[in-house]
Amino acid sequence: MKKKRPERRQGAAVVRGDLVSDSTHDQRLLDRRGPADWLHMDPWRVLRIQAEFVEGFGQLAELPQAVTVFGSARTSVDSPEYEMGIQLGRKLSEAGYAVITGGGPGCMEAANKGAVEAEGVSVGLGIELPFEQSMNEYVDLGIEFRYFFVRKTMFVKYSCGFVTLPGGFGTMDELFEALTLVQTQKVTSFPVVLMGTEFWGGLIDWIKNALVGTGKISPADVDLIHVTDDVDEAVRIIVEADNNRGGRLEEERKAAMTTVGDAE
Numbered sequence: 001m002k003k004k005r006p007e008r009r010q011g012a013a014v015v016r017g018d019l020v021s022d023s024t025h026d027q028r029l030l031d032r033r034g035p036a037d038w039l040h041m042d043p044w045r046v047l048r049i050q051a052e053f054v055e056g057f058g059q060l061a062e063l064p065q066a067v068t069v070f071g072s073a074r075t076s077v078d079s080p081e082y083e084m085g086i087q088l089g090r091k092l093s094e095a096g097y098a099v100i101t102g103g104g105p106g107c108m109e110a111a112n113k114g115a116v117e118a119e120g121v122s123v124g125l126g127i128e129l130p131f132e133q134s135m136n137e138y139v140d141l142g143i144e145f146r147y148f149f150v151r152k153t154m155f156v157k158y159s160c161g162f163v164t165l166p167g168g169f170g171t172m173d174e175l176f177e178a179l180t181l182v183q184t185q186k187v188t189s190f191p192v193v194l195m196g197t198e199f200w201g202g203l204i205d206w207i208k209n210a211l212v213g214t215g216k217i218s219p220a221d222v223d224l225i226h227v228t229d230d231v232d233e234a235v236r237i238i239v240e241a242d243n244n245r246g247g248r249l250e251e252e253r254k255a256a257m258t259t260v261g262d263a264e
């Protein structure tokens with residue numbers, strides 16, 4: 001007769017054979033002896049990830065309409081790009097938006113500085129890095145995240161558009177995440193503005209030649225990106241999209257009301 005393999009139900013999972021452990025989860029939970037490496041195990045991490053979402057959602061829930069500004073952590077304070085960041089933070093604040101950045105140095109600091117100077121709401125969503133790094137001094141509401149992906153959710157959820165100053169890998173990551181979300185309609189009416197025609201020109205050419213040229217994206221996808229050197233134009237693009245969204249939300253609300261009315 002076939003030997004029955006050992007079996008144990010562990011919550012939602014069933015384990016058989018050698019995967020059945022000598023002890024149960026309860027035993028391990030109640031046993032205070034042994035190493036603390038469980039702290040670094042994935043199921044426990046899930047709770048920490050949840051905690052980051054809860055903390056982020058809680059802290060940002062009452063933020064006014066906001067715009068996220070990305071850009072290099074390495075931009076020097078005496079560069080034209082830093083000055084552009086200050087102007088951007090200032091004018092976005094004057095237009096009534098909270099300014100969210102990654103809370104670090106360079107372009108992030110510049111945009112936070114502009115927001116503070118205009119007496120706007122200046123937010124920094126920092127990230128734990130392997131080297132010592134503190135929130136820039138112009139952040140008025142700062143939240144530190146352990147996980148990049150949790151932090152990225154906050155940037156998108158709490159802003160109505162992204163403005164991107166010249167930057168490196170981190171900036172590219174944030175830019176292309178935003179474009180993918182807009183392209184796949186995970187977010188709608190969400191403008192993405194690139195500041196600096198000279199810096200971004202090469203990338204835009206490559207997008208047109210390599211991506212549109214070989215059919216990897218459609219020509220209309222290029223229109224998702226606005227490139228400018230003019231801070232006022234950047235703010236105008238954000239405001240117009242914001243106004244359009246307001247109209248669209250109202251239409252969606254009316255459509256929903258009609259549907260509910262029809263059902264009654």
Ligand SMILES: CC(C)=CCNc1ncnc2c1ncn2[C@@H]1O[C@H](COP(=O)(O)O)[C@@H](O)[C@H]1O
Binds near residue numbers: 101126127129168172
């Ligand atoms: C001096 C130095 C490298 C500091 C790093 N300190 C940082 N602090 C906060 N956010 C960051 C930092 N580095 C990268 N990021 C994230 O990635 C983007 C900048 O990356 P990069 O410099 O373009 O690639 C920022 O928009 C920010 O969201």
